[in-house]
Amino acid sequence: MTLLEVSGLTVGVEHSPHALLRDVGFTVEAGQIMGLVGESGSGKTMTSLAIMGLLPVGIERRAGMVRLEGRDLANPDRGDVKRNANDLTMIFQDPRSALNPTMRVGRQISRALELNQDLKRADAKSRASEMLGHVGIPGADRVARAYPHQLSGGMCQRVMIAMALACRPRVLIADEPTTALDVTIQAQIFDLINELVEETGCGVLFITHDLGAIAEMCDQVTVLYGGQVMETGDLRQVFTDPRHPYTQFLFDAVEREVDPRIEEKDVNFALQGCRFGHRCPYAFDACAAFPPLFEVGEGHFASCFLHQKENLVGSS
Amino acid sequence: MALLEVRDLYKTFGHGRTLTPAVRGVDLEVERGQTLGLVGESGCGKTTLGRVVVGLQEPTSGAIYFDGELLDGRMSKPEYRRRVQMVFQHPAQSLNRRMRVGTTLSEPLRLLNVAPRGEVEGRVDEVLRLVGLGPEDLKRRPSQLSGGQQQRVAIARALMPEPDLVVLDEPTSSLDQSVRGRIIALLRSIQEERDVAYVFISHDLSTVRRIADRVAVMYLGRIVEVAPTEQVFEDPQHPYTKALLSALPSMDLDNRGSRIILEGETPNPSEIPVGCSFQDRCPLVHDRCRREEPRLVALPDGREVACFAIGDPG
Amino acid sequence: MGRPADPSRQEGEHVSTADPAPDAKPSGFGRGSGDDGKSDPFEAPEIAGETTRLPLWRRKPLLIAGFVILTAFVLLAVFGPLFVSDPRVTDTANTYEAPSPDHWFGTDKFGRDVFARAVHAARLDITIGIVIAMAAMVVGSTIGVVSGYFGGWVDEGLMRITDVVLAFPGFVLALILVAAIGNTIPNVIIAVTIAYIPYFIRLTRAQVLSERELEYVDGAKLAGNGRWRIAFRHVLPNSMGPSVVQAALVAGWAILTVAGLAFLGVGIRPPTAEWGVMVAEGAPDIMTGQWWTALFAGGMIVLAAMAFQFIGDDLGAEGV
Numbered sequence: 001m002t003l004l005e006v007s008g009l010t011v012g013v014e015h016s017p018h019a020l021l022r023d024v025g026f027t028v029e030a031g032q033i034m035g036l037v038g039e040s041g042s043g044k045t046m047t048s049l050a051i052m053g054l055l056p057v058g059i060e061r062r063a064g065m066v067r068l069e070g071r072d073l074a075n076p077d078r079g080d081v082k083r084n085a086n087d088l089t090m091i092f093q094d095p096r097s098a099l100n101p102t103m104r105v106g107r108q109i110s111r112a113l114e115l116n117q118d119l120k121r122a123d124a125k126s127r128a129s130e131m132l133g134h135v136g137i138p139g140a141d142r143v144a145r146a147y148p149h150q151l152s153g154g155m156c157q158r159v160m161i162a163m164a165l166a167c168r169p170r171v172l173i174a175d176e177p178t179t180a181l182d183v184t185i186q187a188q189i190f191d192l193i194n195e196l197v198e199e200t201g202c203g204v205l206f207i208t209h210d211l212g213a214i215a216e217m218c219d220q221v222t223v224l225y226g227g228q229v230m231e232t233g234d235l236r237q238v239f240t241d242p243r244h245p246y247t248q249f250l251f252d253a254v255e256r257e258v259d260p261r262i263e264e265k266d267v268n269f270a271l272q273g274c275r276f277g278h279r280c281p282y283a284f285d286a287c288a289a290f291p292p293l294f295e296v297g298e299g300h301f302a303s304c305f306l307h308q309k310e311n312l313v314g315s316s
Numbered sequence: 317m318a319l320l321e322v323r324d325l326y327k328t329f330g331h332g333r334t335l336t337p338a339v340r341g342v343d344l345e346v347e348r349g350q351t352l353g354l355v356g357e358s359g360c361g362k363t364t365l366g367r368v369v370v371g372l373q374e375p376t377s378g379a380i381y382f383d384g385e386l387l388d389g390r391m392s393k394p395e396y397r398r399r400v401q402m403v404f405q406h407p408a409q410s411l412n413r414r415m416r417v418g419t420t421l422s423e424p425l426r427l428l429n430v431a432p433r434g435e436v437e438g439r440v441d442e443v444l445r446l447v448g449l450g451p452e453d454l455k456r457r458p459s460q461l462s463g464g465q466q467q468r469v470a471i472a473r474a475l476m477p478e479p480d481l482v483v484l485d486e487p488t489s490s491l492d493q494s495v496r497g498r499i500i501a502l503l504r505s506i507q508e509e510r511d512v513a514y515v516f517i518s519h520d521l522s523t524v525r526r527i528a529d530r531v532a533v534m535y536l537g538r539i540v541e542v543a544p545t546e547q548v549f550e551d552p553q554h555p556y557t558k559a560l561l562s563a564l565p566s567m568d569l570d571n572r573g574s575r576i577i578l579e580g581e582t583p584n585p586s587e588i589p590v591g592c593s594f595q596d597r598c599p600l601v602h603d604r605c606r607r608e609e610p611r612l613v614a615l616p617d618g619r620e621v622a623c624f625a626i627g628d629p630g
Numbered sequence: 631m632g633r634p635a636d637p638s639r640q641e642g643e644h645v646s647t648a649d650p651a652p653d654a655k656p657s658g659f660g661r662g663s664g665d666d667g668k669s670d671p672f673e674a675p676e677i678a679g680e681t682t683r684l685p686l687w688r689r690k691p692l693l694i695a696g697f698v699i700l701t702a703f704v705l706l707a708v709f710g711p712l713f714v715s716d717p718r719v720t721d722t723a724n725t726y727e728a729p730s731p732d733h734w735f736g737t738d739k740f741g742r743d744v745f746a747r748a749v750h751a752a753r754l755d756i757t758i759g760i761v762i763a764m765a766a767m768v769v770g771s772t773i774g775v776v777s778g779y780f781g782g783w784v785d786e787g788l789m790r791i792t793d794v795v796l797a798f799p800g801f802v803l804a805l806i807l808v809a810a811i812g813n814t815i816p817n818v819i820i821a822v823t824i825a826y827i828p829y830f831i832r833l834t835r836a837q838v839l840s841e842r843e844l845e846y847v848d849g850a851k852l853a854g855n856g857r858w859r860i861a862f863r864h865v866l867p868n869s870m871g872p873s874v875v876q877a878a879l880v881a882g883w884a885i886l887t888v889a890g891l892a893f894l895g896v897g898i899r900p901p902t903a904e905w906g907v908m909v910a911e912g913a914p915d916i917m918t919g920q921w922w923t924a925l926f927a928g929g930m931i932v933l934a935a936m937a938f939q940f941i942g943d944d945l946g947a948e949g950v
Contacts, residue, residue, distance in 0.1 A: 039492040154581055182357035183519065184578050187563035191577055209493060212522070212565030236569060253494035254522075254567065257501070264464055264495060372848055394854055402852055410845035414867050420853075427854030473853065 003203040004028040004051070004088070004171045009064030011043075011050050011227075018269040020046055020059070021227040022290065026220075028171055028203035033193075035218030035235070036207045039250075041267050043227035044207045048173045051205075052090055069170060086116055089164040093176035095156035099148040105156075106132070106144025109163045116167045131162040135192055154185035158192070165196060173205045178213070190217055211254050215239060223247050226267040226275030229293065233300030244302040246276045274303070282306060317384050318345040319513050320369065320481055325378030327364050336586045338364040340537035342378075343612060346481065349507065351514040353528030353545065355521055355560070359585050360534040362517045366483045369515065370402045383480070394428045401474035405486040407466035411458040417469050418454035424476040439476065446509070447472045448502060464495035468502070475506065483515045488523055500526050521564055525549055533557045536585060536593040539612060543619030553621045555598050592624070600625040696940030703934055707756045710749035717747040717903040726920050736922035738912060748926055750903040755885050756934065758819060762888075763881035765823045770830020771866065771873050777831065778838030778869075779861040785835075792828045800825040804887055808896055818897050822887050826880050830873050837869035875945045882938030889931050905931045 007025035012018060021043045028034045038044045049055050051066050053073070066073040068087050092098040100108055109131060110124035119127065132140035135158040148156055157177060164172055174193070178186035194217070197204055206217055214221055215235070222232040223246065231244040242248045252258050261281040268278050273288040280287070286305040293301035294308060322344040329336045338361040346352045354362045367373040369380065380387045382400065404410035411420055421440045425431045431439050441451060447468040458466050467487060474482050484503070488496040504527060506512060518524050524531060524545075531548040533541040533556065541554040552558045562576040578597045589595060592605040604624050612620040721741030729736040735744035777788040795803065807821035841847070842865055850864045885905075891897025892906030893913075900907050905927040912924030 039494060152581055182582070183521075183565075184357060184559060184563045185581060186565070187575055187577055190565075191575075210565065211493065212567055215567045215569055216565040239567065239569060250494060251567075253497045258494065258497055264462065264498065266462055367848075370852065372851060397852055397854055402848070404845040404848065406845055410849045412846045412850065412864050412868070415864075423850075423855070424853040427859075470849070473849065476853075 001030045002027045003030050003069055004205065005065075005067040006047075006051060007065050009047065009050055009066070010062045011046055011055065011059060011064075012062055014058050014060050019062070019227060020269065021050065022275070023292075024064070024224070024227070024229050025293075026222040026229065026232055028205050029220075030170075030203055031197060031201045032219040033197060033204040033206050033217050035214040035221040036205060036224060037209065037211060037214050037221060037250075038224035039209055041226070042224040044209075044224050045175055046227070047224070048090060048175050048205065048207055051173065052088065086167050087169055088171045088173065089167060089169040090173040090175065091157070091160045091164045091177050094180050095153055095160050095177075096148050096151075098160055099156060101148050104145050104147055105151070105159045109144075109159070109166055112163055113166055127166060128162075131166045132159065135159075135162045135165075135196075136188070137162075153181050154188065157181060157185075157189055161189070161192065161196075165200070165202075168200065169202060171203045171205065173207070175207045176209070177206075179208065179210070186213075193217070211250065223250065226269065226271075228275040228290075229303055230276065231300075231302045232293070233297065237297055237300045241297070241300075243296040243300070243307065244276075244304050245280050245282050245306075247302075274305070319348045319383060320344070320346040320515075321381040322365075322369065323379045323381070325365070325368065325380070326376045327361075327368050327373065328376045330586075334586065337537055337588065338585060339368065339375075340588075341611075342534075342537075342539055344532060344539070344542075346513050346515060347529075348480070349511040349513055350529045351507065351516050351527050353524035353531040354515055354517045354534060355519065355524055355531060356534035357519055357560075357582060359536065359582050361537040361585075362534050363485055365534070366402070366485050366515060366517050370400055370483050371396055372402070397424075398428050398430060398477040399479050400481045400483070401477065401479040403467070403470050403474050403482060403484045403487045406490050407463055407470050408458055410470050411466060411473075413458050415457070416454065417449075417456050417458075417461075420469065421454075421473055421476060424473060428477050430477045443472045443475050446475070446506060462495075463491050464499060467491060467499055471499075471502070471506070475510070475512075478510070479512060481513045481515070483517065485517045486519070487516075489518065489520060496523060497526075503527060521549075521561065522566075533560065536582065536588055538593065538609075538622065539620075540594070540622045541620065542612065547617075547619055553615070553619070553626050554623050555600050555625070556594050559597075690944045692940040693944035696937045696944070699933060699937035700941065703752060703756050703937065706749060707753040711753055714746040714749050715743055717742060717750045718901060719743075726915075726923075728920075729922055735926045736920075738908075738923045739915070744908075744922060744926060747903040747908060748905070748930060751905045751908060751927065752930065752934075754815075754903065755888065755905050755931075758815075758888055759881040759885040759934070759938070762819055762823045762826065762884040763877040765819075766826040766880060767830050767873050767877045769823070770827040771834040771870060773827070774831040774834025774873075775838050775861050775866045775869065778835035779842055779865055780857070788831070789835075792831050795824075796828045798825075800883070801887055801890060804891060805894075805896060808891060813891075813897055813899060815898055815902070818888060818891060822884055822891075825887070826884065829876055829880065833872045833876055834866075834869050837872060838865055841865050841868050875942055877942075878938055878945060879942035882935040882942070885931060885938075886935050 005027050009021055009024040010019050011021040013020065024043070024047055026034060026036070036044050036047065046059070050061055051073070055061060099105065106125070106128050109128035110121070113119045113124035113127055114121060129140050129144050132144055137143050137155060137158050143151065143155065148159070151159065178189050181189065190213070193204065196202070206214070208214060218235050220233065221235050221238050223230045223238070223244065225246050230246045231238055231242065238247065242251055249259060249262055259281060262279050265279055267275065271277055272290065274280070274283070274291050277283050277287045284305070286308070291303040291305050293303050296302050296307050322342055325339055325342045326337070327339040329338055340361075342365060344352070354365065356362045364373065368375050382396070387396070418440065421443065422436050425436050425439060440454070444451065444453065449465065449468055449472070453461065453465070453469070458469070461469065471487075488499050491499065500523065503514065507514065514527070516524060516527055528545045531543065531545050532539050533548070533554065535556050541548065541552070541557045548557065549561065552561050559576045559578045563578075580597050583589065583593070583596065591607050592598070592610055595601050595605045598605065600623070602624070610622045610624050612622045614620050615626070719742060721737065723741065724737055725739055725741045727733055727737040733743050733745060735748060738744055738747070773788060777785045798806070803825040804822045807824060808818055811817045811821065847860060847864065850860045855864065888897055888904070889906030889909065892904055893910045895910065898904045898907055900911060908927035909924045909931070912920075912927065915921070915923045
């Protein structure tokens with residue numbers, strides 16, 4: 001069942017013609033983890049903020065639709081975000097700075113419960129402790145009384161996960177949740193997320209730049225570059241048979257030598273056509289237009305004109 | 317004789333009640349023109365070790381031999397600086413943001429008396445080309461360069477005095493994945509061309525694998541395993557190394573979820589337990605581990621491991 | 631400007647500290663593909679070479695206003711005296727004349743042309759304001775960097791001295807100093823400068839404390855820089871941001887202080903044409919209805935101080 005549906009999402013800076021995100025779309029299914037992978041500047045964080053309605057001042061959503069279980073989250077302003085916490089929550093990259101440093105962590109969770117689930121203080125408190133135990137924190141009651149700076153990074157991330165899942169959301173957005181953590185702790189957190197997905201059947205949008213993490217965790221993957229969806233589909237398909245030049249370049253960079261024809265250039269947001277156009281060794285005249293997603297396999301899409309039927313070389 | 321030899325090195329921070337031992341009795345060797353990978357997670361002391369080797373920090377005790385000579389507080393002298401250099405983790409931060417690239421690069425030449433005045437420009441151009449930048453970058457400030465380019469400048473700066481050894485502290489961790497590969501390739505080609513030795517510090521094992529000849533694994537200030545790179549990756553011995561490798565997310569889709577998950581977290585460096593520092597998380601722990609601390613012991617195949625369950629350093 | 635840098639050196643942590651780029655990049659997106667995912671995602675990215683935001687005069691109107699006014703004053707100060715009559719010429723036959731086409735600001739009790747005096751005073755006061763601000767900034771930041779970079783007992787000592795100086799309100803301190811060393815123009819400048827030095831010491835020192843933890847300082851050490859060179863050649867230039875902003879503000883306050891001292895009779899003495907002197911001499915005249923002798927000078931003090939204030943405020947708000 002599709003829990004979150006994003007389509008045609010276009011986001012840009014006010015007073016500027018350029019788009020930071022262009023026609024971004026993907027879905028998150030129940031009990032599944034969709035990976036959103038991209039390098040810095042690809043727009044993956046911007047995407048999550050746009051979905052949550054947390055776009056910074058000066059950035060506007062220009063087009064597109066975000067639907068949660070069929071309901072339109074059209075242009076939620078700050079007030080609506082609160083209402084959605086039971087449906088959609090987010091955990092961030094640097095756990096310590098994402099938690100309120102002046103509030104004990106247990107209280108932070110129980111407050112979220114009081115506000116979003118209308119629980120009474122006592123009930124919220126006990127559920128908060130319960131959640132902390134649930135995410136594998138030993139001595140949950142003691143930890144609940146601690147402040148974020150007294151806890152390690154791994155613990156803080158668990159607290160954040162506890163807070164995010166306490167309200168039993170349908171969809172969890174995890175933006176680089178383990179990038180700031182040690183790899184052995186990362187393994188623990190991945191394990192935890194997998195467990196929770198199995199248990200609650202929620203969907204996860206897992207945002208990262210780490211291809212290995214995507215390979216470990218995700219069921220589907222969407223590759224983002226310069227605000228454009230380059231490729232999307234089932235994890236196995238995309239990883240074993242990448243069809244977009246950018247995806248191939250990304251995999252090459254990690255595993256072996258990069259194609260020397262591809263230069264180290266910054267993203268050019270002024271490009272009207274394909275955002276990889278200025279670096280792609282296969283670029284040709286069609287690439288001056290913005291490529292739609294072409295189907296290259298079952299449930300597997302790539303936004304590259306090489307896959308436009310007329311351009312396919314040889315028999316199809 | 318190895319280019320760099322570290323013997324029983326200790327570095328402790330703080331004083332009085334709050335002592336934090338960052339490095340506890342480390343022995344290391346680095347051969348000429350070779351790369352030693354130094355891996356470990358936060359708090360293991362690898363950065364501190366790197367800084368002590370380079371001379372940014374004085375050791376608390378222990379000895380460092382460079383090219384056969386014992387260094388005795390001579391580490392901040394220009395001669396040492398000419399031969400041992402460092403590249404840091406955050407490229408933007410490691411360059412003076414108000415200084416142009418040209419000035420940043422010519423500074424070591426002038427201050428360390430490496431080249432006579434007339435040659436400075438030529439040398440700078442040479443090294444600039446070596447790291448894949450061009451003369452147009454000389455006038456630029458760091459903010460006008462991408463992360464990868466900034467790191468290239470930092471590498472160029474380190475290479476200006478033609479050092480024999482360069483310590484690289486997480487040089488690619490702040491860079492995009494696609495840029496990482498290029499920087500690693502660059503470092504390798506420089507190594508070949510100039511016969512520079514590297515100490516490559518990183519928490520990212522997959523990157524280390526691509527450049528190191530030997531790998532030393534650190535945990536809480538001590539080295540727990542040293543071996544040639546492929547041996548460490550194919551056949552890790554120490555339980556911590558095994559867990560570390562197993563925790564590495566890999567692109568191999570057929571091996572998902574078969575990981576060793578360590579319990580608990582790394583203890584605080586100022587609260588290291590008596591005995592083996594890994595005891596609270598180790599699947600092989602027994603009584604002796606709680607009383608004594610294992611030292612690095614050479615195994616028959618030449619590698620070294622510090623664990624009572626593996627070799628017996630009795 | 632002077633955004634606190636991240637001093638963390640924890641292993642395994644990837645926190646980027648890239649500062650926003652003041653110069654335009656050759657192409658593409660903001661600060662380079664190095665690490666943007668880790669920098670503040672809540673900041674609007676800068677697309678180089680593009681006016682992605684409103685033009686400067688709409689974003690920072692006060693800054694522009696301040697510069698316009700200041701430029702007018704500077705022009706007045708530089709060229710004005712060439713076009714007006716000698717401010718010292720008295721004309722006892724024409725005292726207390728109201729503003730007229732002959733005397734734009736009227737004449738004072740000695741028959742001197744108030745406008746001429748005001749223009750000459752502009753030259754003096756604007757110069758004094760700028761000189762004091764620059765001097766205080768230079769001395770203050772030098773002390774600040776030595777204190778902040780070297781630390782130890784030097785730092786302790788200097789900080790305690792600064793504390794003592796700051797215990798006195800600036801004006802009172804200037805007053806005491808002027809009383810002690812005499813009120814010639816150079817002495818007044820020195821006294822007021824001393825009163826403002828501590829601000830710069832504190833500002834620079836604070837910035838230096840975080841700068842010295844950054845990696846480029848280590849890089850400079852490895853490049854062969856000695857401690858003094860690092861302090862002055864590397865750290866100090868990077869620590870001056872807040873001080874420059876403060877200097878703009880101090881210039882305005884200095885003018886007010888000097889004028890105030892003159893008004894009390896302990897600063898610059900008549901018959902020197904100085905705004906404060908003019909206000910002091912002309913104040914009693916207001917009672918008898920001759921408002922022009924004091925008001926124009928007073929108005930110029932306010933305008934000049936305001937101009938510096940606007941510049942200082944808006945300069946600091948978004949960073950240089």
